[in-house]
Amino acid sequence: MDTETLRMAPLRRIITTGALGAVLVAGVAEPAHALDVPPRPTEGAVQDQADLLTPDQEAQLNRLIGEKNSENEYIRAAVLTVDDTQGESIEDYSRTVATDWGVGDDGRNNGVLVVADMGERELRIEVADGAREVLSDGDARNIMQDELEPGFKKEDYAGAFTNTITEVYDEANPQAAADREAKSNTLLRVILGLVGAGVLVGLFLAWRHHRQNKRIREQAEGEIEQFQREHPDEEITDGMRQAYYKYRLQNRKAPGLNDKPNRAKDADGIEHEIRYAPTFRSWLPLYVMYPAVYNGSAASSAGSSFGSSSPSSFGGGGGFTGGGSSGSF
Known part of the structure; x- marks a missing residue:
């Protein structure tokens, strides 16, 4: 064996060993984590996987979203509850689900997805780019702090979602909020007169x-x-x-x-x-x-929760680039 061959032998061994190591590493490397996106609701706009709502509460929330969709073209909202986000942050998880579901109208990107993760006790109001024109990140943060977080801390999940959805749509339609407030003031005296009996009856019905x-x-x-x-x-x-x-x-x-x-x-x-x-x-x-x-x-x-004339919250929308607000309870 000549001198040049002897000098190249160690180098060949190094290259061969390195290549073999790369193959072995590639063979045992785990595949990239693929998110198992929850199925989109077949009816309505609520997917309660964490089982926080009774059937009646879920139906009422669906009806509310359907009514708001008929009144307001600027927002299309949906709700998701889960027990975990499969190792993803609440922001990344919400963005992935909202995009996969197509929350909002195609081309308008006016979707809003409200997510509750019971495992990490985290909340998210995910707002698409088009919806941010009428529902800013600051608006979403205020709704999170005033409605969603307090309701979950009290374990009033139905009330938290109802108030959050109402505020989300009303923020994009100020006239609806003004009309609702005026009507509330008109009925205030009547309500106060009946509140005592109503509380007792409500407590009994809730207990039963x-x-x-x-x-x-x-x-x-x-x-x-x-x-x-x-x-x-x-x-x-x-x-x-x-x-x-x-x-x-x-x-x-x-x-x-x-x-x-x-x-x-x-x-x-x-x-x-x-x-x-x-x-x-x-x-x-x-x-x-x-x-x-x-x-x-x-x-x-x-x-149906939506009604035949109510626009769906799922119209192929997208544009979820990180707008909205996160919270915890």
Whole structure:
């Protein structure tokens, strides 16, 4: 072997070892984190994955957004609750979801997404570029501090979302806010005269509603536990549990002979009658076939949250570049 060959041998070994190391590193490197975006609401504009709202509260919030969409062309709002943001910051997570859902009108970018992360106890009002013309970052921060954060600290989730959505739309439509205030002042004396009795009745109804919901939820949990004991190989996910709880709350008893059945659309947009399932065992195969119909969040086509004439909050909007405000509770 000549002198030149001997001199090059160590260099070849270094290059070969380095190349092999690069291949091994590339082989074990983990793939980039891909965010599992929650599904966009099939009806209305509220996706309550953290199960903070009762079915009635969710329906009322959907109706509010639908009414505001009909009155106000400058804002299109949606609501999302989650148990975690999959390791993402609340800002990045909200921006990704809002873009994926297409919150707002295409070309106008007037979307607003209100997000609550129960895991980290963080909140976000994500505002698209077009909406920022009527809802500045300062406006979003004021609404966060005055409405969203206080409501969550009191665990009044329905009230927090209702007040936040109302303020978001009214900030973009000052006349609506002025009319609402004038009407409120006109009725103030009447309300004060009835407030005593109203508080008592409200407290009683709230207590009774809570008791009924608790009893239904405990019964549903018992049915799921019994099913798991009888079918230990069947996996029941948290999503299935939450879907059944909501279905059971919406279908507290069997419909009467003359009751008109509710209808809902599946993932392909095909409408189905919502059948009554008295137990978890009878509900599960229906949910497996049509999860969007039997997830407990589907609204009746006869009483849609938005109404047939209300513009949707999802029109292919975008322009979410970081506008809005974040908070915590």
